[in-house]
Amino acid sequence: MTAAIGYGAQPRAPYATDPSASLGRLVPEPESPTRTPYQRDRDRIIHSTAFRRLKHKTQVFIYHEGDHFRTRLTHTIEVSQIARSLARALRLDEDLAECLALAHDLGHTPFGHEGEDVMDECMADHGGFDHNAQSLRIVTALERRYAEFDGLNLSWETLEGLVKHNGPLLGPDGRPLGKFAGTGLPFAIRAYAEKQDLRLDSWPSAEAQVAAIADDIAYDAHDLDDGLRAGLLDLEQMDEVPFLARIRGEVLQRYPALEPARQIHEIVRRSITRMVEDVIGEALRRLAALDPASPDDIRNAGDAVVAFSSTMAEEERAVKRFLFANLYRHESVLAVRREVAQVVRDLFARYRAEPGEMAEEWRQGLEGASPDRLARRVCDYVAGMTDRFAIDEHRRLFDRSPDLG
8 A cells, every 4th residue: 555655746735844834044035936945955955065075975885995885975865765755655845855865964074973983082072073963064154155145045944854853952941852961962053053943842844754764764775785795794694684584585485596686686675665665654654643734733743753663663773783783893894994083083183283284265264263163173174074085184194094904
């Protein structure tokens, strides 16, 4: 039943975000005669410098390890495709869902999560680092392309979905939730909240929830694909995870002599399909129970409306545990991560000690800067680097080059 929901044009649901009712932009602009606000946001994101840099930023494997592994850019495109499919099936605004999927990883450092962890460590005394908050900082401050404003001046709904696509950041009492409960909100979010209220204590739109779960589906399936094709995982290991074992069994039952490369593709594509169909079915069930009449009913629901069923949620967690134990913690991956962690650490320390080593536009205006301001400038510079540029800069500044195998 759910597999065919996405076919054909359907009217927008009453709980979908309506572009004609957008709360607008921080800096008012004339409306586009040819694009909705979210189509315009999407185009600005695609044309941004930060988006182009995703081509050379790590997903799991560093760029030198092969041309066919995912990068942040190809991952982002895959998330966008899944988000549009979910949005269409749920009668949401596809353009907003796509826009949020395209923007969700803009704030990632070079070298994936390893780079993020090191950057947070380096910024521990200066407000910390969080890639989601950095995405907000990029689209509201660091992109400098337009004559009348810094950032991309995206619509309220896009900024709201970007900053809290995983759920509320503040509780009813105004205290930070989740991973921010002990540390407080990241610098970039606190700074922007002084300019515009993004309702940090409510759930995000259904479109933002779609983009968030599309991210989970994409990286579960495609990290599995990359790990298998890299030879760090093997097909027999799939039997350790009941969800994957069932799918592999179905493939082998129908195609007993299928070559490994095609087996991998069949397992991956069927995994995506099962998860997408499960999300659609569970979201429709939750929407029917909630019966929302407006986008704000979604925000005030008290829980996510776009989610896995309880059964699929446990199976998806099992896939993540498998990837963590067998791929992300594989010794060959860890060895490279240790090397690139030192690259980020070295660059941050050198630029903070010698800001003149940064590119000209980044070192300007730092005379007499406070330690916090200097550290944040260095953080923005290093976080924006591609893997390749970071390694080249490290080679320029230090005698030792990283041994990436």
